[in-house]
Amino acid sequence: MLAILHPDTPLDSEAYRETLHFLENLPGVTLRVHEIQGAKQKLTEIYLLGETKPLDKDEIAALPAVERVIRISDDYRILGRHHDDLRQNGFSYNGVSFDQNNLNIFAGLCAVDNQEHVDIMMRALSEQGQHCTRMGAYKPRTNPYSFQGHGKGCLPWVFETAGKHGIKVIAMEITHESHIEEIDNCLEKLGRPTGVMLQVGTRNTQNFELLKSIGRQRIYPVLLKRGFGITLNESLNAAEYLASEGNANVVFCLRGMKTDAGQPHRNMVDFAHVPTVKRLTRMPVCIDPSHSVGTRDRAPDGLLEVVHATAQGVIAGANMVLADFHPKPEKALVDGPQALHMRELPAFLADIQLCHETWKKRRNLYTTDEGPQPA
Ligand code: PEP
Ligand code: MN
DSSP: OEEEEEETOTTSSHHHHEEEEHHTSTTTTEEEEEEEOOSSSEEEEEEEEEEEEEOOHHHHHHHEEEEEEEOOSSSTTBBBOOOOOOOOOEEEEEEEEESHHHEEEEEEEEEOHHHHHHHEEEEEHTTTTOOEEEESSSSOSSSSOOOOOGGGGHHHHHHHHHTTTTTEEEEEEEEHHHHHHHHHHHHHHTTTOOOOEEEEEETTOOOHHHHEEEEEEEEOOOOEEEETOOOOHHHHHHHHHHHHTOOOOEEEEEOOBOOOGGTTSSSBOOOHHHHHHHBBBBBOOOEEEEHHSSSSOOTTTSSHHHHHEEEEEETTOEEEEEEBBBBBBOOSSSSSGOOOOOOGGGHHHHHHHHHHHHOOOOOOHEEEEEEEOOO
């Protein structure tokens, strides 16, 4: 059960003390308090865990600090959507909003290779009015002898270049908890010219200790990739690990499933799950067409298959797109064969916008004056 307090309830108020005293003394129930700082107000949520079935919802709703009470199911307690759950979805970070209705595009390099390419990429994005990118400094590689990323050494010039071009958020994968500190120290030293969304890659989706470390910090939002060989439920539970440790600013990324059945694509594209994740949880949903399709094959209509897959995800309501680009794909140190060329960027962005607008129009087709049609 979840008790949502009146916005901005002071923790030293009599109403809060009385409410907490009552809840703390419920037999068999333990409490977990979550504070969410929104743009305008602070929300306090108290999760009641344990023997909550016999509790009287109305009695708890009548406590002085409580605004409303929601009965929640066991799955995805914090990030899930529950019956009667009107809680808002999404969050804001470094001036960029992420929610289940809007769309942000993170086109960029799979891996940071050199300063020139980082500059070309970010300049092109900025010229197209973009303020987000993807760029990996720590790369998890199948082969231990492959390029592993430049690590913390490249962070200063990557962050400075981002600041120069007005890039506000960089999605950057981390593979170890020490990387959080490396990123944080570097940003702090430079006066925070940009922001970082910490990415958990598909190989680490169930690295629970990494998830807990990332979840314990509240500065950086998280992009959690679906595990490529586990169920959707297992991946959503992995996201809940982040929230249960305190960080609910999570975007969930679909990136395809590893199976030969997906061939000739690198993975089996799973973007039919975009609306499903939005139904089950309050997380904004990202699609990663580059790692799903993994090729630059062109369909007879002239469009790349990776571009078609992007459109399929966005038209189904995706809220974020992660896409690999490179000034010279043939020279890229990681994932060159799936990278789009810089000259393809304007059409790609325009296509995504078209699909996002179409999603909004599609949504209106099924909405009556009273709101969405009942399930
Ligand atoms: C990536 O985004 O560069 C990456 C390694 O993705 P994934 O974890 O989905 O393989
Ligand atoms: Mn990659």
